[in-house]
Amino acid sequence: MPETTSPTIEFISVANEFRHEYIVEKSRFITTICPCSTETEAQAFINRINKEFWDARHNCTAYALGPKQEQQRSSDNGEPSGTAGKPMLEVLKKTGITNVAVVVTRYFGGIKLGAGGLIRAYSHSVSETLQLAPKExxxxxxxxxxxxxxxxxxxxxxxxxxxxxxxxxxxxxxxxxxxxxxxxxxxxxxxxxxxxxxxxxxxxxxxxxxxxxxxx
Structure with missing residues (x-):
């Protein structure tokens, strides 16, 4: 039987860039997810989405990198503290999916969701997108x-x-x-x-x- 040079490390990532939209109380939550293996790649992806959706009120972000999600970062991008980036990152941590960056773009629909509503909306957006995205x-x-x-x-x-x-x-x-x-x-x-x-x-x-x- 052949010997591997190191223990087998398995992880799941997304196969390609994927986008999904979720609407709640007239607010649009557009989630874009992308495979990334380095912080440089993750930041380049985030910058690209910021430019694409330059007119949105918020482009909230999270990413997890490394086989065991060793590198993690998130940003609320102007949403109340802890209502966007952290819930998004928590979904990544819960699923274990890694080497991935995600941006949730929000276009405000005129109805305030409150802190709880925002947490649910951002969490649901990422969770649903990860479910639908092709994985590897x-x-x-x-x-x-x-x-x-x-x-x-x-x-x-x-x-x-x-x-x-x-x-x-x-x-x-x-x-x-x-x-x-x-x-x-x-x-x-x-x-x-x-x-x-x-x-x-x-x-x-x-x-x-x-x-x-x-x-x-």
């Missing part, structure tokens, strides 16, 4: 290579899809499958492939690599 898993996987006959491909492909294992297939005289397997599942997956192929599938364990996998 950053993790480590071991490459398991197996060579099979064409007659076995249909059943093995169904098994891999049902097990939600990512793989690539190269088609030649036989089919060479390279499967990305969690470190702790290697022996189990090897046994499954052997059983399904009645011992015909040859398995080679290759090196562990860092991968980014889409999440549904």
């Amino acid at each position: 898993l950053h993790t480590t996987r071991v490459q398991l290579q197996t060579t099979i006959d064409y007659a076995l491909y249909g059943s093995l492909e169904r098994y891999l899809q049902d097990a939600q294992l990512h793989y690539e297939a190269a088609f030649g005289e036989q089919i060479e499958l390279t499967i990305l397997v969690p470190l702790n599942d290697i022996e189990h997956i090897q046994k499954e492939l052997q059983d399904m192929s009645h011992g015909a599938a040859t398995c080679i364990v290759l090196n562990a690599i860092e991968v980014v996998l889409p999440l549904n």
